[in-house]
Amino acid sequence: MGATAELTRSGRRARSGRAGRGRYGWLRGVGIGALLLWSLFPVYWALNTSLQTNAQAQGSPPTWFPTHFVFSNYEAIFGVGPSSASTAGGVGQALLNSSIESLGATILTLVIAVVGAYAFARLRFRLRGFLFYIVLATLTLPVYATLIPIYAILTNLHLVNTYVGIIFVYTSGFLPLAMWIMYNMFQALPASIEEAAAIDGATTLQIFRRIVLPIVRPGMAAAAIITFLFGWGQFIFPLVLSSTNSTQPLTVALSALAGRHVVPYTMINAGAIVAIGVPAVIVFFLNRFIVDGIVAGSVK
């Protein structure tokens, strides 16, 4: 953890002056420039396209920078304004669906994972090791292993085309990683504080709620953010599990929009920017937690 905390802190001086800058300093500058171009250009291009008229977007040479901002594409996909047609529209509902499904899955996953991980990390009970490895083993299961049966199970339970169905499926998929991240966070805590509280007569639940949870809040933030981003990006499960607009998230709605071949690319890119907006804001402001979470969830 120490390594990543240091890693995400910006600025400060190079480790050793000579080796740090030296002859190859400009080379690193070029490399960083290439990294930024590679990482950002596609998103920039979608944003640029979404702010143009269709005629402008099809012009040659391309318009590299938007000269005047056109918002009609955004109006159209949200079903407002003069150019709203039956071809597009409905992005508002999809945005709401994505938010409900991702947030619902995040809250449910986090509560279950934190409670379970604490028991695995700190309490002793029979079959602890066995049950722990069973949960962890499901981390390795690819989508293939569960997709078709989950479709069958949810059909039988009449949970297809419902928020609850999708939230349950997401939760089951994200739980192992969230549990693993939280387990590593709990393991990293010194047990002495909890022991002292136990000696003073605090019950396990009191220790968990009053002492442990406040300390692992950054870890919970990391697990929550990663879970939310996974939920936001889901595609094949909601594609199979939601056949109507009422529960389709942005990913499914956008692929339908793009697959129709009559919706102009400027509108499709506006839809893409709507879907990009939420994760982009999260990455920019909460990046530290993401890096910590990735490292905590994969190393060891």
Added chain:
Amino acid sequence: MSALSRLPGRGRAVKSQTIRRGAGETALPYAMVAPLLVFIGALALYPTVKTAYGAFVHNDALDPPNHFAGFGNFQDVFNNSQVRDSLLNTGIYVIFGVVLSVGLGVFFGLLLQRKFRGRGIVLALMVLPWALPGVVEGVIWSWIYDPTFGVLNSALKTVGVIHNYQLWIGTHQLETIFFISLVQVWQITPLAAILVLASLQSIPSELYEAADVDGANGWQSIKRITLPLIRPGIAIAVVEGLVMSLNIFDQVYVLNAGATTGSSLMSETYQITFGNLNFGDGYALSLLATVTTIALSLLAVKIIYRKVEY
């Protein structure tokens, strides 16, 4: 630790440090892990068993009734030329995906190894593609790749690399797979870079200083110190890339749009199951893919992962 380790059976290692419970709390741990186990059991383990079982049952909505089929479903899928194409394609997706994402990840990791002004911001911007939905990435790249108005064509023509606008996707198999794979590489490279970077951060700087004193140049210290010591990070990055590319679907669904040129194992499984409604064959392919994913992941870890000591 000291008070705890005197209790019988409580003092094994740091790994198993546990806290004391009062009387009447014996049921508590089970209550705490129960919701976890219910979800995992009902929507991960039970479905997996069902997939393994379903692979051996004839289950075709257009050809009822269901009956035990032995290896019949497997024969079906291997006799299907589209499945064989998708298997080959997936192999190519895996090679492109792993090599490019890990290669770029190591490169980005090395670029960000040393502190410089603004590194935190560069790191945040680098992570962005990882956080975006694969489908959305497919959508924005398909506009970049557009054969008539795409910026890739227009830029390459301006620079003189191509003379005529190209149809990047849908004509040549290898080219199609490369350009679809590139979109996934764009998504998963940040993950590889972060894993490599985390390994890089744990290398003590004295090693570089010692090499510096001994007169090693930059490339020599990368080759002799850095690369061997970031093997654990690379191993995990390889496994992540392997699993992601074996499962590639979103980008294929959007960019390949039903054509067979760039079909993947997952898109073929989806087509057979939810398009043709042949659930038995879908289960057989799913079981094969599941076993392959897990086996290759374990193999990659075994080959690449070595514990490092400084």
